[in-house]
Amino acid sequence: MDTLLDMRGLRLEAGPKSDPTVILHGLDLQLKRGEVVGLVGESGAGKSSAGLAAMGVVRDGVRFAGGSVTFDGTELTSQSPRRLRKLLGRRMAYVAQSAAASFNPAHRVIDQVTEAPVLHGVMSRPEAEEDAIRLFRQMQLPDADRIGMRYPHQMSGGQLQRAMTGMAMACRPDLIVFDEPTTALDVTTQIEVLGAMRDIVERYDAAAIYITHDLAVVSQMADRIMVMRHGQEVETQPTRDMLATPREDYTRSLWSVRSLNRPARVEPRPALLECRDLSAGYGDVKVLHDVSVELPRGRTTTVVGESGSGKSTLAKVIAGLMPPMSGQVLWQGDPLPADYRARGRDLLHDVQMIYQMADTALNPRHTVRETLARPARFCRGLTGKALQSRVRDLMELIELSPDKFLDRRIPELSGGQKQRIGIARALAAEPRFVICDEVTSALDQLVAGGILRLLMRLQDELDLTYMFITHDLATVRAIADQVVIMQKGRVVEQGPRDRIFDAPQQDYTRRLLEAVPQMDPDWLSRVRAAS
Amino acid sequence: MSNVSKLILQRLILGVLTLFAVSALIFVGIELQPGDLAQQILGQSATPETLAAWRAELGLDLPAHLRYLDWLSGVAQGDLGNSLASRRPVADLLMSRLSNTMFLAAYAAIIAVPVAVALGLLAAMWRNSPFDRGVNVGALSAISMPEFFVAYVLILVFSIRLGWFPTLARIDEATSLGDAVYRCFLPALTLMLVVVAHMMRMTRAAIINVLASPYIEMARLKGVPRWRVILxxxxxxxxxxxxxxxxxxxxxxxxxxxxxxxxxSYPGMGQLLVDAVSSRDLPVVQAVGLFFAATYVTLNVLADILSIMSNPRLRRG
Known part of the structure; x- marks a missing residue:
């Protein structure tokens, strides 16, 4: 009996029985003891549902509608909640995407890590505590003896993610489901967490399902990769074969996103906007220290940094939303008023922002037409026919059919469509300078690729200057002309893209570049061996 | 300064201001009422001369703002003054009534709070089940009926038909605790029926809101039993x-x-207030009003402090 998990023809449905929404269409997945399989696909592909179903669990409103899930000889789909609970946490464990949200804010971390082993009668509380400290140490948490006494809000995202992996290991389960466990982490943190996760899975010979949309990440973790789309399997191959010779077109399209590369333009151009010795902060806490950057006209300057590096604060200062403590912003060589309220109308229109979460940046009660007409009327004084034709032009610009979309409400749009509307709204003011704050971070790779191509095309057509804030170096490599690397509120290094990538001058830049997962199954081992 | 002590200080200052405003409002309210204590006592047929003499005696002939300031300076020195009607110190009048009111409130609360929270938790745990619906319908019906109606229905059923409890809740200093509990059962039950719905529904809503959190899913995936997830x-x-x-x-x-x-006919603060208002006995009305306002302020500050203490993120700010 080598097979630990045997999922056959699994069908999941939601909604009314007469007209169900099918979430999984007969999925097959077998897992041996000690084997790690990667589930890859865009959001909505059914990866998370498949991962939970492997533990016999469905989310509220979803039901098993056919097929079977057998775990070590036990059929899970028909199991009573009481008997399923005896397996959950003890023989099957789960590591969620956001550890920060998945730890209970009301209890100390150690209490949560020891809960399952004590509850399942695997260990006494003192034994469980001792074991938790051992696991914390294996997950390379600092101050492992005492860190468990903290509350979740007193730990960083990376630390919590490690603690959660430790928590999953507490009963030494046979199967662990990792659901996008490093998506919310910075690259330099991600590499450490990935390494610790892989070690611990190997050490206890657990089988694992690793769910992600990041191919490079999954190729470090998985023996085998299954690509999913629309609740179905597209193809499954051993990791090396999958990377080398993907068979299906869809798989190849996932791979090709990474190939987006626009040659960096290096011929010098005058700066449209320039920051000189900017310092800014909240209260007494300084988060920007003497930042000086130049943003050449018609070019893309990417500002790269991990969370807390001050890149979003820099954007706020430039947009006039946050007054600097010292230093100034120059617009075509002239000082820009620190407060947006003191800037003239034209200047306000010239600088526009596009946000990371189109979901929250767009008013959900408005239609697309209202969303675009407002800034067009307000900034450019258009009314009547001129306004309507401008709105249609904007839709053409972002490659969405006006007839089909103008009268839809924002919540009826997909994530990529919402972000396109966000772009159109910024364009409605006819800006010259656009701040893009992590605009593709919440999107799948395919959709993100489309948005990036759109932004590049708009730049060429409208001679836009972009300040592109991101933590994703793959995006930087794809679109940047200039790169500014930030860390802890300071500029570490800046220059033309190819020089930064080919000949980084600073240690931090090198570390950052090395931490970007490569589509090579040996990458993680190699990097860890080197460091 | 820690979050909690800053909050207490802030609330205390606001509380004192609130009490001040309340006392001014009560004073104006009483002034706006037709007639005064002298008129009440002497009746419609009193001659203007006797009325004037009475007013002088009670100090009612002074201008309103002087009387208010006089009263206020007394309160500031801890003297609530004497009842105009009975001439007894207001503090004495208040004390016996106060303990009765607190007894009835505590009695009702000891039943109502655990029942409401438990029902709320169970309703959230079995959301949309017949139990949940039944509890909601029951609680909403209880709150929709005026309290005097609930009280009379309870009297009709439990004291007149079944004869289990007395119709009136008369108690005095000589009443033993056991007796008081027995005699006050119906008023306590009435109050409980009135307040349970609100607390129950808020508990249910708050729990259901939290149940959507990722850490609840995590707890379930660790195999934690349902009651433990909730509690x-x-x-x-x-x-x-x-x-x-x-x-x-x-x-x-x-x-x-x-x-x-x-x-x-329960001898509590409410009765005292009603009597004092109808006889325009200003010092008593003021004292009761201030006590009620202070109760609100204190309980709300207490609630804020407990809320902060229940949240580890705010506790050590």
């Missing part, structure tokens, strides 16, 4: 809104019992 993982995170609604209802149990006291 250990959901309840601490839903504590703040529950504490606040409980405090609001405790305040209501103390200050909002006028009607119930009247129905059961």
């Amino acid at each position: 250990r993982h959901a309840l601490p995170n839903a504590a703040a809104p529950i504490i606040n609604v409980v405090a609001l209802n405790l305040a209501y149990l103390i200050v909002g019992v006028v009607v119930v006291e009247a129905v059961f």
